[in-house]
Amino acid sequence: ARREGSPLSLAYIHIMPRLLVALLGLLLGQSAAYTLGAVRACAPIRRAEHVTMGSTSLRTGDMVTVISGDDKGTTAKLLAIDLKKGKVLVEGVNVRTKHVKPMKEGETGSLLKKEVSIAISNVKLSDEQPAPAEEAEAA
DSSP: OOOOSOGGGBOHHHHHHHHHHHHHHHHTTOOSOOOOOOOBOSOOOOOOSSOOOSOOSOOTTOEEEEOSSTTTTOEEEEEEEETTTTEEEETTSSEEEEEEOOOSTTOOOEEEEEEOOEEGGGEEEOSOOOOOHHHHHHO
16 A cells, blocks of 8 residues: 655554554464554645746736626726736726724724735736826826
8 A cells, every 4th residue: 555645744643552552462462463554644735726827927007808707898907916826906896895893982884895806817918008197197
């Protein structure tokens, strides 16, 4: 039988009782053969659930189009990129509402709306680019 994992991943608590039973059997002179077997107590080590991206052609500030999901077809500005998680934050896309309780007496609660990241595979670089600030002010 093939044993997976390192010796450190084998449980010490399962080895000791079997060793004691084997020694006790030998002391009592029982004829049955006792074997010491190690039992895995932890789950096998799994690979990472997602593959990290090395690089992307997207940059913060680019105009992107959402190609999948509830906001499909929306073109907006890219606010942040997380290559390790494979997520992007797009302005006005995937907006969630959080109910904020009042912290002090006399204060009222409020609703806080903020964008939540979406998978980087759900966006593409848009053809239209944002106008520079100087040109927008002159017009």
